[in-house]
Structures are given as C-alpha cells and as structure tokens.
Amino acid sequence: MKPYTLLAPIYEASMDDALFKQLLYTIKPYLKGDVLDLGCGSGLMARAVAPDVDSVDACDIDSTMLETAKKKAEGENLTINFFVHDMHDALDKQYNVVLATLDVFNHSPDFDHFKKAFMNALDALKPGGILIFDILRCDFIKTYKNFEETIDTNEGPLLWKANLLDDDCTVKHTFEIGDRQSSLTERSYSEKKVVKLFKKDKNIQVLKREIFEDRMVFMIKNTIKMQEKFCIFFYGGFWTYLELMHAIQFDLHSLVIL
Numbered sequence: 001m002k003p004y005t006l007l008a009p010i011y012e013a014s015m016d017d018a019l020f021k022q023l024l025y026t027i028k029p030y031l032k033g034d035v036l037d038l039g040c041g042s043g044l045m046a047r048a049v050a051p052d053v054d055s056v057d058a059c060d061i062d063s064t065m066l067e068t069a070k071k072k073a074e075g076e077n078l079t080i081n082f083f084v085h086d087m088h089d090a091l092d093k094q095y096n097v098v099l100a101t102l103d104v105f106n107h108s109p110d111f112d113h114f115k116k117a118f119m120n121a122l123d124a125l126k127p128g129g130i131l132i133f134d135i136l137r138c139d140f141i142k143t144y145k146n147f148e149e150t151i152d153t154n155e156g157p158l159l160w161k162a163n164l165l166d167d168d169c170t171v172k173h174t175f176e177i178g179d180r181q182s183s184l185t186e187r188s189y190s191e192k193k194v195v196k197l198f199k200k201d202k203n204i205q206v207l208k209r210e211i212f213e214d215r216m217v218f219m220i221k222n223t224i225k226m227q228e229k230f231c232i233f234f235y236g237g238f239w240t241y242l243e244l245m246h247a248i249q250f251d252l253h254s255l256v257i258l
C-alpha cells in the first residue's frame with residue numbers, strides 16, 4: 001500500500017491547524033498568477049490559495065490522496081487541475097509560484113533524490129517565479145523518539161508509531177487500521193546542504209527564510225528575466241551549433257588524411 005493511501009481519508013483531520021494557518025499567513029503575500037502545488041496531498045493548500053490566484057495545478061504521487069483532493073475541491077466549487085506526478089521527474093509546464101509545503105521534499109529517500117526534486121521544482125518556475133518550500137528540522141524529528149498514538153477514525157482506531165533511524169534525523173512512521181498497514185519515512189536535510197544547491201546561482205534570490213517550531217520555510221525567486229532566458233537559449237544553441245560544425249570538420253579532415 002502507498003504510504004499515504006491509508007491516511008487519505010483522515011489526513012486533514014490530523015493536520016495541525018495552527019501550523020497550517022501560520023504557513024498560509026507567511027506565504028500569502030507571495031502568491032500570484034499560475035500556481036503549482038507539488039505533493040499536494042488532499043489539496044488543503046491548493047484549495048486555500050485557489051481563490052487568490054489565476055490558476056492552480058496540483059500533483060501528487062499518490063492517486064488516493066488525489067481522489068480525496070478532487071472530491072474536496074469539487075465540494076468547494078473550486079477549479080483545480082489535479083494530476084499524478086512523481087516530483088523526482090521533470091515537469092512540463094512553468095508557473096509563477098511552485099509550492100512544496102508541509103513536508104514534501106522530506107520524502108526524498110536520499111540527498112540525490114532531494115536535489116532532483118528540488119531542481120525540477122526550480123526548473124518549473126517562469127522567469128520571476130517563486131519557489132516556496134519547507135524542510136523539517138532535525139531537532140523536531142528527534143521528538144518522535146518512541147512515539148506512539150491512537151487516533152479515532154471513521155474506519156476504526158488508527159495506531160501511529162514512529163521510530164528514529166540511523167542518524168536520528170530520519171523518522172519512520174507506521175500506521176495501522178485493523179489489518180491494513182502502511183509506512184513512510186521522512187528525512188531532515190541540513191540547511192547548509194540545501195542552501196548550497198542554489199547559493200552560487202546568481203539568478204536565485206532568497207526572499208524570505210522563516211523558522212517555525214518544526215520546520216524551516218524558504219521563499220526563493222528565479223530573478224532571470226524573459227529576455228535573458230531567450231539569450232541563454234540562443235547563445236547555448238549557437239555554441240552547440242559551433243561545436244557540431246567543429247566536430248564535423250574534424251571528421252572530414254580525418255577522412256581526407258586517410
């Protein structure tokens with residue numbers, strides 16, 4: 001069973017309301033135009049931002065979560081385009097704002113995957129676009145040591161257990177309702193390592209970095225302008241052309257010598 005399939009019907013009921021409101025308040029001033037909610041889950045954030053922007057696309061790897069999200073959006077008369085997508089694969093559209101909030105990149109199994117998901121999200125920004133993402137703090141993950149809780153759900157009691165793995169910055173959650181079980185792992189990646197991914201890119205500007213009780217929230221902007229992007233495209237194409245011509249000439253030259 002996919003990690004969130006068991007949680008889909010109860011995901012929003014177990015959400016920390018204060019955290020959600022704090023996050024929404026923090027990101028609201030940055031919302032504009034066409035928005036993608038990456039790893040949208042049951043669509044809580046996608047639905048909350050939809051009235052303030054031009055369009056919302058929302059994707060997730062788990063189709064059960066997306067089914068729940070679709071029903072909730074229809075129930076609220078909101079037009080949101082939901083689709084299945086693994087964040088480790090490239091996206092084929094660009095947005096003014098990409099959201100990867102409330103524990104999305106934390107699901108990457110290692111830093112190489114984290115980097116892939118992060119770069120795909122950056123590549124999905126239009127010129128001037130903003131990526132809003134969060135990363136769980138390691139000191140928060142550590143609070144899951146020997147964690148156990150039972151939550152009442154419509155489908156019976158849900159037993160939620162958590163264990164810390166190897167480095168103490170990784171937690172494995174297991175969920176059980178009757179004989180159905182699922183598990184998922186979340187990792188905290190150090191801020192230093194994450195910031196290194198975009199620190200040297202002169203086209204990336206950090207608009208805001210906010211520390212919450214359990215996570216760090218970043219808003220980073222792709223400052224490249226449309227004209228510059230065009231130039232890079234043509235300049236890149238021109239060099240490829242020159243290199244190709246050089247290679248062909250070289251081959252012809254070798255043939256003549258032979």
Ligand SMILES: C[S@@+](CC[C@H](N)C(=O)[O-])C[C@H]1O[C@@H](n2cnc3c(N)ncnc32)[C@H](O)[C@@H]1O
Pocket residue numbers: 004038039040041042043044045059060061062065085086087088100101102103104107108
């Ligand atoms: C904690 S939930 C967050 C949901 C949502 N962002 C919100 O605001 O409520 C994490 C979501 O990330 C999704 N997810 C995990 N791995 C993913 C992947 N590789 N690609 C896309 N989504 C993924 C899960 O299915 C889950 O719905």
